[in-house]
Amino acid sequence: MKPSNAIEAKGVGKQYILGGAEQRYDSFGDMLRGALSSPFRKFKKLSGNTSESLFWALEDIGFDIPIGQVTGVIGRNGAGKSTLLKVLSRITTPTTGEIKVRGRVASLLEVGSGFHPELTGRENIYMNASILGMNRQEVHSKLDAIVEFAEINQFLDTPVKRYSSGMYVRLAFSVAAHVDPDVLLVDEVLAVGDVKFQQRCIGKLNEVGQDGRTVIFVSHNMGLISELCSHTMYLKNGRLNAYDDTASILGKYMSDSSAASGEIVVEAQALEKLVFTTARRGPTNYVDYDEPSFIEVYFGDEGNYSDYHVELLISDAIGREVLLSIDKDSIQSLENRRQTGNCLRCAIPNGLLRPGKYVVKVSFRALRHGYTAFLDQAEISFDVSANGFRLSTRSEGIVLPRLIWESHES
Amino acid sequence: MSTETITIRPRQGWRSVDFAELWRYRELLLALSTRDIKVRYKQTVLGVAWAVIQPLTAMVVFTLIFGGLAKIPSDGLPYPVFVFSGLLAWNFFSAAVAASGTSLLSAGGMISKVYFPRIIVPLATIGVSMVDFAVAVIILLVLMLIYGVPFTPGIVLVPIFFVGLMLTAIGVGTWLAAVTVAYRDFRFVIPFMLQIWMYVTPVIYPLSFIPERFQWLLKLNPILGWVEGIRASFLGRAVQWDLVGISLAITVVLLVVGIRYFEHAERRFADII
Incomplete structure (x- = not known):
C-alpha cells in the first residue's frame, strides 16, 4: 500500500440474495421445513420458477484515496x-x-x-x-x-x-x-x-x-x-x-440525472424542457448563495392558446412555498414572448434564498374566459450552497435576503 | 497518526478469535459489562436485594419440597446449605448462558452501525452474573455459619472451578448467541433447555442419588465437574478430580466449537439482524 494513501480498494463487491435470503430462516421451524422442501425447491429453480435473485449492491469498485x-x-x-x-x-x-x-x-x-x-x-x-x-x-x-x-x-x-x-x-x-x-x-x-x-x-x-x-x-x-x-x-x-x-x-x-435536476425533458405538449442554469457555469444543479441563476423554460407546442402564462412556484425542502412569479406580470409586452424564440427565461436573484434544497414547479396555464383551459406542469430541483459566504445562523424567515443597511445623517 | 493498516476482505472458512484485537477492545468489554451492571441496579429499589432474594427463595422452596417432602438425601449435610451451594453455581451458569444467548439481538442497533469485535457482546453479559455470584457466595458463607458447617481450606479451590464454569458458559453462550441471530425462535428454546439442564445436574440432589449404572450419563454434563467441585470446596468434601477432568475436556471442545461458530457466523450479523 502506498504510504501516501489512506484507503486503497480493489475489486470490491457486495452481494445480497433477495427473496429466499440465502438459507436464512427466521425460525428453527422454518429451517426444518426448508430442509425438507429443498429437493422440491431445487427442481423449481431448475425449471426457472424462482423468486430468489442475486443482487450486487456493489460491483467491482476500486479507488485510491490519499x-x-x-x-x-x-x-x-x-x-x-x-x-x-x-x-x-x-x-x-x-x-x-x-x-x-x-x-x-x-x-x-x-x-x-x-x-x-x-x-x-x-x-x-x-x-x-x-x-x-x-x-x-x-x-x-x-x-x-x-x-x-x-x-x-x-x-x-x-x-x-x-x-x-x-x-x-x-x-x-x-x-x-x-x-x-x-x-x-x-x-x-x-x-x-x-x-x-x-x-x-x-x-x-x-x-x-x-x-x-x-x-x-x-x-x-x-x-x-x-x-x-x-x-x-x-x-x-x-x-x-x-x-x-x-x-x-x-x-x-x-x-445523467435528467429526471431530477439541471435539465428536465417533459413529455407533454406545452412544456418541452426545463433547465436550471447559472451564468458562470452553465446548466447545473446547484448555485452559490451570491450567484444569480436562471430557470429556462423551453416550449413545445403551445397549441392555439392565445391567452396563457407561465408560473414559477419555488418551494423549500420542507414544502413551504417561498415565492411565486408569473411571467405576465413581468414581461412588458405579451407580443414579445412569442416572437423571441421558444424559450422563456426567468432570472432568480442572488442573495435571496436561504441555503438548502428547492423545488421549482413550472406551470404553463392557458386561460379561456378567465378559467384554466389547459395546464401543463413540470418540476426541477436545485440546491443553494452557502459556499463560505458568511451567513447568519438564525433560522427565522423563509428567505434570507441581503438587505442594504446603511447609516444616515439624521 | 497511527500507521497501522487494516485489510478488509471477504471471510472464508472457520477461524478463531483475534485475541490481539480483543485485547485492544478490552475497555469496551469492561464498559459494556459495567453498563449492564449499573443499569441492573439503578432505579430499582430491590436492585441488590434481588440478587439476595432470588436464590434464597429458591432455596427455601427446594428445601421444603425436595428436602422436606420428597426427603432427598443431602450427603450428610443440612439440606438448605447443600442445595444453596449447588444453586449458586447453577444460577451463575444459567443466567450467563441465557443473557449471552439473547445479547446479540438486543445489541442489534450497535451491531449494524459500528464496528467492534462482536464477540464482546455475549462476553459482556457474563459480568452481571459474576456480580450475582459474588453476592450469593456471601449468603452461602452466612448460611454455613448458621447451620454450623465448618469452613475448610478447600475453599481456596472455588475460583478454579468458577473459572471452569465460566468457560463452559462462554462456550455455550457464544454459540447460542450466534444461532439465535439466525433463528430467532431459539430465544424460546433457551429457557426450556436450561430447565432440563438443571434437572440433569446434581443441584437439588447429590450425585450419589442417581443409580450407579446411570451415573455415566450425568458425567457427560460439561458442568458436572465444576458444580460438584464448587460444592465440595465450600462444604469441606473431597473434590472428585476425575469428574473435573471430564468436564474440562468437554468444556474445551465446547469453547472451541462455540467460538469458531460465532466467528464464522459473525460476518453475516449486520446483514440479518
Missing part, C-alpha cells in the same frame, strides 16, 4: 453509497475484493449508537466513545470539549432518557466528532438537528478536513458536497461510474 483528502460520494438512492460505507466501516464483509485502510477509522452512520437511556450523559459519553475506539484517558482529556460542543453542561449527570431529542443528537454528534480518527466516514447524519446545529456540524467537518484527516462524506446535498469535498465519487447501480474532482463529477451527475 491521506487528507475529503471525498464526497454521490449517487441516486440505491446506488450503493451506504453499502460502501458499511463495508469500509467493517460492519458488513465484502463478497469480493480487498480494501486496505491506514489508521483509525470512525464512522457516523447513525447518531447515538450505544447510548443507553438509563445512563447519564457523562456515562454515555464514556460508553459511546469506547465503542468508537477511544480509550478512557482520551475521553477524560476531551470530556470538557465534548460537553461544550454539545452544550449540555448542566444536564451531564441526568439520565439520557430525560434529554430532549435535540440534546440527544448534539451529544451523539459531539462524541463522534471528537473521536479524532484518521479516517472519518459520514453518512448524511447532518440531516438531523436544527439549522444552527447543522452549521456547527459542517464547521466541525470542515475542521476535521483541514486537520489533514481523511473524510468520506455521503450526501444528496450537492451544495454541501461542493463546499466540503475536493474530490467526489459517483456511484451508479453499484458501480463506480466516475471519481474525479468535485466540479467535474457534479457536472456529470447533473447531466
Whole structure:
C-alpha cells in the first residue's frame, strides 16, 4: 500500500440474495421445513420458477484515496453509497475484493449508537466513545470539549432518557466528532438537528478536513458536497461510474440525472424542457448563495392558446412555498414572448434564498374566459450552497435576503 | 497518526478469535459489562436485594419440597446449605448462558452501525452474573455459619472451578448467541433447555442419588465437574478430580466449537439482524 494513501480498494463487491435470503430462516421451524422442501425447491429453480435473485449492491469498485483528502460520494438512492460505507466501516464483509485502510477509522452512520437511556450523559459519553475506539484517558482529556460542543453542561449527570431529542443528537454528534480518527466516514447524519446545529456540524467537518484527516462524506446535498469535498465519487447501480474532482463529477451527475435536476425533458405538449442554469457555469444543479441563476423554460407546442402564462412556484425542502412569479406580470409586452424564440427565461436573484434544497414547479396555464383551459406542469430541483459566504445562523424567515443597511445623517 | 493498516476482505472458512484485537477492545468489554451492571441496579429499589432474594427463595422452596417432602438425601449435610451451594453455581451458569444467548439481538442497533469485535457482546453479559455470584457466595458463607458447617481450606479451590464454569458458559453462550441471530425462535428454546439442564445436574440432589449404572450419563454434563467441585470446596468434601477432568475436556471442545461458530457466523450479523 502506498504510504501516501489512506484507503486503497480493489475489486470490491457486495452481494445480497433477495427473496429466499440465502438459507436464512427466521425460525428453527422454518429451517426444518426448508430442509425438507429443498429437493422440491431445487427442481423449481431448475425449471426457472424462482423468486430468489442475486443482487450486487456493489460491483467491482476500486479507488485510491490519499491521506487528507475529503471525498464526497454521490449517487441516486440505491446506488450503493451506504453499502460502501458499511463495508469500509467493517460492519458488513465484502463478497469480493480487498480494501486496505491506514489508521483509525470512525464512522457516523447513525447518531447515538450505544447510548443507553438509563445512563447519564457523562456515562454515555464514556460508553459511546469506547465503542468508537477511544480509550478512557482520551475521553477524560476531551470530556470538557465534548460537553461544550454539545452544550449540555448542566444536564451531564441526568439520565439520557430525560434529554430532549435535540440534546440527544448534539451529544451523539459531539462524541463522534471528537473521536479524532484518521479516517472519518459520514453518512448524511447532518440531516438531523436544527439549522444552527447543522452549521456547527459542517464547521466541525470542515475542521476535521483541514486537520489533514481523511473524510468520506455521503450526501444528496450537492451544495454541501461542493463546499466540503475536493474530490467526489459517483456511484451508479453499484458501480463506480466516475471519481474525479468535485466540479467535474457534479457536472456529470447533473447531466445523467435528467429526471431530477439541471435539465428536465417533459413529455407533454406545452412544456418541452426545463433547465436550471447559472451564468458562470452553465446548466447545473446547484448555485452559490451570491450567484444569480436562471430557470429556462423551453416550449413545445403551445397549441392555439392565445391567452396563457407561465408560473414559477419555488418551494423549500420542507414544502413551504417561498415565492411565486408569473411571467405576465413581468414581461412588458405579451407580443414579445412569442416572437423571441421558444424559450422563456426567468432570472432568480442572488442573495435571496436561504441555503438548502428547492423545488421549482413550472406551470404553463392557458386561460379561456378567465378559467384554466389547459395546464401543463413540470418540476426541477436545485440546491443553494452557502459556499463560505458568511451567513447568519438564525433560522427565522423563509428567505434570507441581503438587505442594504446603511447609516444616515439624521 | 497511527500507521497501522487494516485489510478488509471477504471471510472464508472457520477461524478463531483475534485475541490481539480483543485485547485492544478490552475497555469496551469492561464498559459494556459495567453498563449492564449499573443499569441492573439503578432505579430499582430491590436492585441488590434481588440478587439476595432470588436464590434464597429458591432455596427455601427446594428445601421444603425436595428436602422436606420428597426427603432427598443431602450427603450428610443440612439440606438448605447443600442445595444453596449447588444453586449458586447453577444460577451463575444459567443466567450467563441465557443473557449471552439473547445479547446479540438486543445489541442489534450497535451491531449494524459500528464496528467492534462482536464477540464482546455475549462476553459482556457474563459480568452481571459474576456480580450475582459474588453476592450469593456471601449468603452461602452466612448460611454455613448458621447451620454450623465448618469452613475448610478447600475453599481456596472455588475460583478454579468458577473459572471452569465460566468457560463452559462462554462456550455455550457464544454459540447460542450466534444461532439465535439466525433463528430467532431459539430465544424460546433457551429457557426450556436450561430447565432440563438443571434437572440433569446434581443441584437439588447429590450425585450419589442417581443409580450407579446411570451415573455415566450425568458425567457427560460439561458442568458436572465444576458444580460438584464448587460444592465440595465450600462444604469441606473431597473434590472428585476425575469428574473435573471430564468436564474440562468437554468444556474445551465446547469453547472451541462455540467460538469458531460465532466467528464464522459473525460476518453475516449486520446483514440479518
